[in-house]
Amino acid sequence: MRPSAFSNKGEFFKGNLHTHSTNSDGLLSPDLVCKKYKEKGYDFLCISDHFVGLYDYPITDTTKYRESNFTTILGAEVHSGSMQNGEIWHLLAIGLPKDFKPSNSPNFVPSQEQETASDLAQRCRDSGAFVSIAHPQWSGLTLNDAETIEAAHCAEIYNHGCAVDSDRGDGAYLLDLLLSQGKKLNLIATDDAHFKSGDFFGGWVEVKSEKNEPLSLLKSLKEGHFYSSQGPKIFDLSINREELNIESSPISSAILVGYGSASLASHGDAMVRTKIRFPPGVERTNKTPWVRIVIIDENGRKAWTNPIWTNEL
Ligand SMILES: [Zn+2]
Numbered sequence: 001m002r003p004s005a006f007s008n009k010g011e012f013f014k015g016n017l018h019t020h021s022t023n024s025d026g027l028l029s030p031d032l033v034c035k036k037y038k039e040k041g042y043d044f045l046c047i048s049d050h051f052v053g054l055y056d057y058p059i060t061d062t063t064k065y066r067e068s069n070f071t072t073i074l075g076a077e078v079h080s081g082s083m084q085n086g087e088i089w090h091l092l093a094i095g096l097p098k099d100f101k102p103s104n105s106p107n108f109v110p111s112q113e114q115e116t117a118s119d120l121a122q123r124c125r126d127s128g129a130f131v132s133i134a135h136p137q138w139s140g141l142t143l144n145d146a147e148t149i150e151a152a153h154c155a156e157i158y159n160h161g162c163a164v165d166s167d168r169g170d171g172a173y174l175l176d177l178l179l180s181q182g183k184k185l186n187l188i189a190t191d192d193a194h195f196k197s198g199d200f201f202g203g204w205v206e207v208k209s210e211k212n213e214p215l216s217l218l219k220s221l222k223e224g225h226f227y228s229s230q231g232p233k234i235f236d237l238s239i240n241r242e243e244l245n246i247e248s249s250p251i252s253s254a255i256l257v258g259y260g261s262a263s264l265a266s267h268g269d270a271m272v273r274t275k276i277r278f279p280p281g282v283e284r285t286n287k288t289p290w291v292r293i294v295i296i297d298e299n300g301r302k303a304w305t306n307p308i309w310t311n312e313l
């Protein structure tokens, strides 16, 4: 089978789903943020300011920055309820309506009176948003925390800002534990750019869509027709019970990971067509209920597919 990101009609559009502006704690105005991403060649952007009272619950209106070859999706980073460590939750909601009802979140201090993160995530999803668990490693999120967000479509596998400024940009460990518990979550790479450091242009999604328009992109995001990257491109990918084939920009490694310790890898120089054969009789790689594929270029930059559920192969 070929995952939908590669088999569906349309083309790949590159976008960053997590960005801040002067409407919350970012350094640059929404106008300038859009300009930067557009000039860098991005096809779309979501400015996701912090949806708290401190900033007057912003859903930054970027509609006026849309052009023929650049679009925007409205959204926010929403906050409510306490994680196990006592800090407030961070969730990304991409595709919120402009009049989304504020949570009772005056600032970044959680309180008993506010809705739980789980309820807020559900409310975002019900209003049409694509919902992601933000920066699990930076937040110190536990598996128990993450399991409560039933409305999540995905988790951030890479958050560039958290990597640059905190060395905590990774989401793979938590995501893999959730997948191994049978939770069907996709994954995204994002910038979480504030433009106060080099926290931009480091992680993005490549969304397969027939049009570079907000509703079409949002539909593809919700249905999982995308992959995530720090640089490498995946042109095509097919997988069956015997082998995996990847067509990509030049890479040094392709790695398949799955349940528990399951993994298989292929290494080489400037590989553009990579095949990994599944050895017969290796229980842990052949019986895994899910796999996901990571490719790595010579500079260590990665691209990630969404998880593939092996009962669909
Ligand atoms: Zn955050």
Ligand SMILES: [Zn+2]
Pocket: 018, 019, 020, 077, 192
């Ligand atoms: Zn953020």
